[in-house]
Amino acid sequence: LAKTTQPISMDSYEGQEVNITCSHNNIATNDYITWYQQFPSQGPRFIIQGYKTKVTNEVASLFIPADRKSSTLSLPRVSLSDTAVYYCLVERADKLIFGTGTRLQVFP
Amino acid sequence: DSGVTQTPKHLITATGQRVTLRCSPRSGDLSVYWYQQSLDQGLQFLIQYYNGEERAKGNILERFSAQQFPDLHSELNLSSLELGDSALYFCASSTLSGGRPGNEQFFGPGTRLTVL
Numbered sequence: 766l767a768k769t770t771q772p773i774s775m776d777s778y779e780g781q782e783v784n785i786t787c788s789h790n791n792i793a794t795n796d797y798i799t800w801y802q803q804f805p806s807q808g809p810r811f812i813i814q815g816y817k818t819k820v821t822n823e824v825a826s827l828f829i830p831a832d833r834k835s836s837t838l839s840l841p842r843v844s845l846s847d848t849a850v851y852y853c854l855v856e857r858a859d860k861l862i863f864g865t866g867t868r869l870q871v872f873p
Numbered sequence: 874d875s876g877v878t879q880t881p882k883h884l885i886t887a888t889g890q891r892v893t894l895r896c897s898p899r900s901g902d903l904s905v906y907w908y909q910q911s912l913d914q915g916l917q918f919l920i921q922y923y924n925g926e927e928r929a930k931g932n933i934l935e936r937f938s939a940q941q942f943p944d945l946h947s948e949l950n951l952s953s954l955e956l957g958d959s960a961l962y963f964c965a966s967s968t969l970s971g972g973r974p975g976n977e978q979f980f981g982p983g984t985r986l987t988v989l
Contacts, residue, residue: 797976806979808963811917820956852916856976859929861906863916 769855769864772795777868783840785867787853798829798836799854809852812838812867843871876900879964886986891952894984898945898966905947906929906965906978907939915961922981932937954988961985 769789770776777783790797796830797816801809815827815836826839840847848871876899886892898905909920920932922941928951933939941947953956962985965978 796956799977801978805981806961808877810875810980810984811977814977817926861918861921861931863908863918866915868960 768825769853771836771853771864771867773865774868774870776870776872777843778841779844783843783847783869783871785838785840785851785869786835787838787864789864790852790856792833792855793857795857796833796855797857798827798833798834799856800825800838801825801852801854801863803850803852814853832872834854840869845871845873859870875979875981877964877966877979879981879984881984882982883985883987885987885989886954888954888956888967890954891950892954892986894949894951894962894964894986895982896947896949896966897937897988898947898964898978902966902979903945904954904969904976905941905968907933907947907949909960910963910983911960912955914960919949921968921984927947927985951986956988959986959988967988 790792800812803809813827821828828837878897905965906921909917919933921929939949961983963983965980969976
Protein backbone atom coordinates (compact mmCIF):
# COMPACT_ATOMS: atom_id res chain seq x y z
CA LEU A 766 0.00 0.00 0.00
CA ALA A 767 1.04 3.57 -0.60
CA LYS A 768 3.43 5.09 1.90
CA THR A 769 2.04 8.48 2.80
CA THR A 770 4.08 11.50 3.82
CA GLN A 771 3.05 14.99 4.88
CA PRO A 772 4.83 18.14 6.03
CA ILE A 773 5.39 18.00 9.77
CA SER A 774 3.98 21.44 10.48
CA MET A 775 2.52 24.56 8.91
CA ASP A 776 1.74 28.03 10.21
CA SER A 777 -0.98 30.35 9.01
CA TYR A 778 -2.97 33.41 10.03
CA GLU A 779 -6.67 33.76 10.50
CA GLY A 780 -8.58 34.33 7.29
CA GLN A 781 -5.95 32.80 5.04
CA GLU A 782 -6.36 29.73 2.84
CA VAL A 783 -4.26 26.74 3.86
CA ASN A 784 -3.21 23.93 1.58
CA ILE A 785 -1.81 20.73 3.06
CA THR A 786 -0.35 18.17 0.69
CA CYS A 787 -0.01 14.43 1.19
CA SER A 788 2.32 12.36 -0.96
CA HIS A 789 1.34 8.80 -1.78
CA ASN A 790 3.53 7.73 -4.67
CA ASN A 791 2.53 4.06 -4.69
CA ILE A 792 -1.22 4.55 -4.56
CA ALA A 793 -3.18 1.74 -6.20
CA THR A 794 -6.22 1.84 -8.45
CA ASN A 795 -8.65 0.86 -5.71
CA ASP A 796 -7.32 3.19 -3.01
CA TYR A 797 -9.41 6.05 -1.65
CA ILE A 798 -8.05 9.17 0.01
CA THR A 799 -9.58 10.58 3.17
CA TRP A 800 -8.55 13.45 5.43
CA TYR A 801 -9.08 13.64 9.18
CA GLN A 802 -8.62 16.40 11.76
CA GLN A 803 -7.44 15.68 15.28
CA PHE A 804 -7.43 17.91 18.35
CA PRO A 805 -5.27 17.05 21.38
CA SER A 806 -6.54 14.07 23.38
CA GLN A 807 -9.47 13.54 21.02
CA GLY A 808 -10.21 11.02 18.32
CA PRO A 809 -9.77 12.13 14.72
CA ARG A 810 -12.73 13.60 12.89
CA PHE A 811 -13.61 13.10 9.24
CA ILE A 812 -13.12 16.09 6.95
CA ILE A 813 -13.41 14.94 3.35
CA GLN A 814 -12.88 11.98 1.04
CA GLY A 815 -12.08 11.62 -2.64
CA TYR A 816 -10.85 9.36 -5.41
CA LYS A 817 -9.81 11.75 -8.17
CA THR A 818 -10.19 15.35 -9.39
CA LYS A 819 -11.84 17.72 -6.94
CA VAL A 820 -14.27 17.26 -4.11
CA THR A 821 -15.75 20.09 -2.05
CA ASN A 822 -17.92 20.13 1.04
CA GLU A 823 -18.94 22.80 3.50
CA VAL A 824 -15.59 22.87 5.30
CA ALA A 825 -12.87 21.93 2.80
CA SER A 826 -11.84 21.00 -0.70
CA LEU A 827 -9.75 18.05 -1.78
CA PHE A 828 -7.67 18.19 -4.95
CA ILE A 829 -6.33 14.99 -6.48
CA PRO A 830 -4.31 15.18 -9.72
CA ALA A 831 -4.75 12.70 -12.53
CA ASP A 832 -1.81 10.50 -11.45
CA ARG A 833 -3.22 10.41 -7.87
CA LYS A 834 0.27 10.33 -6.39
CA SER A 835 -0.58 13.24 -4.13
CA SER A 836 -3.59 14.99 -2.69
CA THR A 837 -4.10 18.47 -1.31
CA LEU A 838 -6.49 19.44 1.43
CA SER A 839 -7.57 23.06 1.12
CA LEU A 840 -9.04 24.91 4.09
CA PRO A 841 -10.53 28.27 3.13
CA ARG A 842 -10.26 31.21 5.51
CA VAL A 843 -8.92 29.35 8.53
CA SER A 844 -9.73 30.42 12.07
CA LEU A 845 -8.01 29.82 15.40
CA SER A 846 -10.22 26.77 15.93
CA ASP A 847 -8.62 25.09 12.91
CA THR A 848 -5.41 24.67 14.88
CA ALA A 849 -5.05 20.88 14.92
CA VAL A 850 -3.23 17.95 13.37
CA TYR A 851 -4.39 16.87 9.93
CA TYR A 852 -3.95 13.34 8.63
CA CYS A 853 -4.44 11.87 5.20
CA LEU A 854 -5.50 8.27 4.93
CA VAL A 855 -5.03 6.01 1.94
CA GLU A 856 -7.18 2.94 2.17
CA ARG A 857 -8.54 -0.02 0.32
CA ALA A 858 -10.62 -2.94 1.48
CA ASP A 859 -7.80 -4.75 3.27
CA LYS A 860 -5.24 -2.04 4.10
CA LEU A 861 -5.18 1.38 5.70
CA ILE A 862 -2.21 3.72 5.99
CA PHE A 863 -2.42 7.05 7.76
CA GLY A 864 -0.02 9.79 6.81
CA THR A 865 2.50 11.18 9.25
CA GLY A 866 0.25 14.10 10.14
CA THR A 867 0.62 17.87 9.68
CA ARG A 868 0.39 20.13 12.71
CA LEU A 869 -1.36 23.33 11.63
CA GLN A 870 -0.97 26.37 13.85
CA VAL A 871 -3.25 29.33 13.13
CA PHE A 872 -2.25 32.72 14.53
CA PRO A 873 -4.51 35.72 15.10
CA ASP B 874 -20.02 13.08 20.42
CA SER B 875 -19.27 10.54 17.68
CA GLY B 876 -21.55 7.87 19.11
CA VAL B 877 -18.61 5.50 19.61
CA THR B 878 -17.90 4.61 23.22
CA GLN B 879 -14.70 3.22 24.68
CA THR B 880 -14.01 1.89 28.15
CA PRO B 881 -12.10 2.40 30.26
CA LYS B 882 -11.02 5.97 29.69
CA HIS B 883 -7.75 5.47 31.55
CA LEU B 884 -5.88 2.32 32.45
CA ILE B 885 -2.71 2.01 34.49
CA THR B 886 -1.01 -1.34 34.77
CA ALA B 887 2.37 -3.00 35.15
CA THR B 888 4.71 -4.63 32.69
CA GLY B 889 3.86 -8.24 31.95
CA GLN B 890 0.17 -7.78 32.64
CA ARG B 891 -2.81 -8.26 30.34
CA VAL B 892 -5.60 -5.77 29.71
CA THR B 893 -8.78 -5.63 27.68
CA LEU B 894 -10.07 -2.49 25.99
CA ARG B 895 -13.71 -2.32 24.98
CA CYS B 896 -15.41 -0.48 22.14
CA SER B 897 -19.08 -0.05 21.29
CA PRO B 898 -19.64 1.19 17.74
CA ARG B 899 -22.29 3.62 16.60
CA SER B 900 -25.71 2.11 16.23
CA GLY B 901 -25.92 0.40 12.85
CA ASP B 902 -22.20 0.41 12.12
CA LEU B 903 -20.80 -2.98 11.19
CA SER B 904 -17.09 -2.11 10.97
CA VAL B 905 -14.82 -1.59 13.93
CA TYR B 906 -11.20 -0.39 13.65
CA TRP B 907 -8.48 -0.25 16.28
CA TYR B 908 -5.60 2.23 16.27
CA GLN B 909 -2.62 2.95 18.48
CA GLN B 910 -1.25 6.45 18.96
CA SER B 911 1.90 6.83 21.01
CA LEU B 912 2.83 10.15 22.61
CA ASP B 913 3.32 12.76 19.91
CA GLN B 914 3.14 10.07 17.26
CA GLY B 915 0.80 9.46 14.41
CA LEU B 916 -1.96 6.92 14.10
CA GLN B 917 -0.99 3.29 13.61
CA PHE B 918 -3.73 1.06 12.24
CA LEU B 919 -3.94 -2.22 14.13
CA ILE B 920 -6.90 -4.24 12.91
CA GLN B 921 -10.40 -4.03 11.46
CA TYR B 922 -13.47 -6.21 11.88
CA TYR B 923 -16.60 -6.19 9.77
CA ASN B 924 -19.72 -7.89 11.08
CA GLY B 925 -17.70 -10.22 13.25
CA GLU B 926 -14.99 -11.14 10.78
CA GLU B 927 -11.45 -9.85 10.55
CA ARG B 928 -11.24 -7.73 7.40
CA ALA B 929 -7.91 -5.93 7.49
CA LYS B 930 -4.74 -6.22 9.51
CA GLY B 931 -2.11 -3.59 10.12
CA ASN B 932 0.91 -3.40 12.41
CA ILE B 933 -0.61 -5.41 15.21
CA LEU B 934 1.82 -7.24 17.46
CA GLU B 935 1.38 -10.94 18.15
CA ARG B 936 0.88 -10.06 21.83
CA PHE B 937 -2.26 -8.16 20.81
CA SER B 938 -5.52 -9.68 19.66
CA ALA B 939 -9.01 -8.47 19.00
CA GLN B 940 -12.47 -9.75 18.31
CA GLN B 941 -15.90 -8.46 17.40
CA PHE B 942 -18.88 -10.02 19.09
CA PRO B 943 -22.37 -10.77 17.71
CA ASP B 944 -23.70 -7.56 19.23
CA LEU B 945 -20.94 -5.79 17.23
CA HIS B 946 -18.97 -4.48 20.18
CA SER B 947 -15.26 -5.18 20.02
CA GLU B 948 -12.47 -5.88 22.45
CA LEU B 949 -8.73 -5.38 22.05
CA ASN B 950 -6.63 -7.63 24.24
CA LEU B 951 -3.07 -6.60 25.04
CA SER B 952 -0.87 -9.11 26.82
CA SER B 953 2.68 -9.32 28.18
CA LEU B 954 2.61 -5.56 28.31
CA GLU B 955 5.80 -3.57 27.84
CA LEU B 956 6.61 0.04 28.64
CA GLY B 957 6.44 0.83 24.94
CA ASP B 958 2.81 -0.20 24.79
CA SER B 959 1.86 2.96 26.68
CA ALA B 960 -0.30 4.89 24.25
CA LEU B 961 -3.75 6.12 23.34
CA TYR B 962 -5.83 3.39 21.79
CA PHE B 963 -8.65 4.52 19.55
CA CYS B 964 -11.56 2.60 18.26
CA ALA B 965 -13.50 3.76 15.22
CA SER B 966 -16.62 2.49 13.53
CA SER B 967 -18.13 2.84 10.09
CA THR B 968 -21.05 1.58 8.14
CA LEU B 969 -19.14 0.01 5.29
CA SER B 970 -16.39 -2.57 5.11
CA GLY B 971 -13.61 -0.20 4.17
CA GLY B 972 -11.88 1.21 1.11
CA ARG B 973 -15.16 2.27 -0.43
CA PRO B 974 -16.61 5.66 -1.21
CA GLY B 975 -18.43 7.22 1.68
CA ASN B 976 -16.71 5.06 4.27
CA GLU B 977 -16.36 7.68 6.97
CA GLN B 978 -14.87 6.45 10.22
CA PHE B 979 -16.23 7.77 13.51
CA PHE B 980 -13.64 7.70 16.28
CA GLY B 981 -14.22 7.14 19.96
CA PRO B 982 -12.59 9.23 22.71
CA GLY B 983 -9.81 6.69 23.21
CA THR B 984 -8.39 4.69 26.09
CA ARG B 985 -5.15 5.99 27.55
CA LEU B 986 -3.00 3.05 28.62
CA THR B 987 -0.05 3.60 30.91
CA VAL B 988 2.32 0.70 31.54
CA LEU B 989 4.59 1.18 34.54
